[in-house]
Amino acid sequence: MSSQFGNKIRTLREQQNLLLRQVASILEMDTAQLSKIERGERQAKKETVLKIAVILKVKDDELLTLWLADQIYDVVKDEKNALKAMMVAEEKVEYLKTHKQK
Amino acid sequence: MSSQFGNKIRTLREQQNLLLRQVASILEMDTAQLSKIERGERQAKKETVLKIAVILKVKDDELLTLWLADQIYDVVKDEKNALKAMMVAEEKVEYLKTHKQK
DNA sequence: ATTACATTTGCCAAATAATGTCAAGTCAAA
DNA sequence: TTTGACTTGACATTATTTGGCAAATGTAAT
Numbered sequence: 001m002s003s004q005f006g007n008k009i010r011t012l013r014e015q016q017n018l019l020l021r022q023v024a025s026i027l028e029m030d031t032a033q034l035s036k037i038e039r040g041e042r043q044a045k046k047e048t049v050l051k052i053a054v055i056l057k058v059k060d061d062e063l064l065t066l067w068l069a070d071q072i073y074d075v076v077k078d079e080k081n082a083l084k085a086m087m088v089a090e091e092k093v094e095y096l097k098t099h100k101q102k
Numbered sequence: 103m104s105s106q107f108g109n110k111i112r113t114l115r116e117q118q119n120l121l122l123r124q125v126a127s128i129l130e131m132d133t134a135q136l137s138k139i140e141r142g143e144r145q146a147k148k149e150t151v152l153k154i155a156v157i158l159k160v161k162d163d164e165l166l167t168l169w170l171a172d173q174i175y176d177v178v179k180d181e182k183n184a185l186k187a188m189m190v191a192e193e194k195v196e197y198l199k200t201h202k203q204k
Numbered sequence: 205a206t207t208a209c210a211t212t213t214g215c216c217a218a219a220t221a222a223t224g225t226c227a228a229g230t231c232a233a234a
Numbered sequence: 235t236t237t238g239a240c241t242t243g244a245c246a247t248t249a250t251t252t253g254g255c256a257a258a259t260g261t262a263a264t
Contacts, residue, residue: 004190020240030225035240042223061183068187071177073194076170081163082195085170086188088106092175093184122211132254137211144252 003040005049005066010038012056026055043071105142107151107168112140114158128157145173 013023024034027048036042044052049067053060076082115125126136129150138144146154151169155162178184 004194019238021238031239032226032241033224035242039241041242045223061186064181065183065186065190068178068181068183069190069194072174072187072191075173075177076191076195079166079170081167081170083192083199084163084167085174086192086195088167088171089174089178090185090188092106092171093178093188097185121209123209133210134212134255135253137213141212143213147252 003066003070005044005063005070006038006040008063008066009052009056012058013038016056018055023052023055027051040070043067043074105168105172107146107165107172108140108142110165110168111154111158114160115140118158120157125154125157129153142172145169 013020020034020038021031024031027034029048033042037044037048044067046064046067049063050060053063072086076085079085115122122136122140123133126133129136131150135144139146139150146169148166148169151165152162155165174188178187181187
């Protein structure tokens, strides 16, 4: 299963009839690179995600969420404690969220 | 806030009156290195986690879960979409879990 | 205050991983 | 069979992580 972020931006791009090379050129990146990102073979940089959101006219958050989820998945895949670990991590995030210190 | 894995193993080590240098020597690793791991300044390798579980006489899974949670936290910290992304990632893990293909 | 020992810190070299780039490859439509 | 879109693989470059050492700090006992 490929990346959710990649699938999303590929779908959006196709819906808007944009070519890889067109989007890549706006991003000032190699076409091959973008192809790999769309297929989940490479991770985009956060900065790139933001630019893509503008180009494809979607909200930052929509793409950022999928992009982050891919990264999380990367670290937990193949780990049998994945779900438990995610819950532990969630609790920590939630805890820090309410107790606003860094 | 330091790492949950680090806190855990430091606590366990102290409860058992073991010195950093003793544990480090069993692990065949630099004392400074282990000190950094306990304080969350460095990530242990999975293999090291397993060895530590044996040394400190706790279940693998207990440590592995905390260790994984730390890594997840690392990728999501400072991201405002952290919680949403974790939920998305969880769904993917759960989905793949029930539909057993890789 | 001095010693002895445990831990921490800072630094840097070595190892490892991620990225960018290019050229050649596949594939489908015209 | 030519063209254009995309993919693949290889490689050099760059960035990040790690391991190891020496010096620094902390702490308790003498």
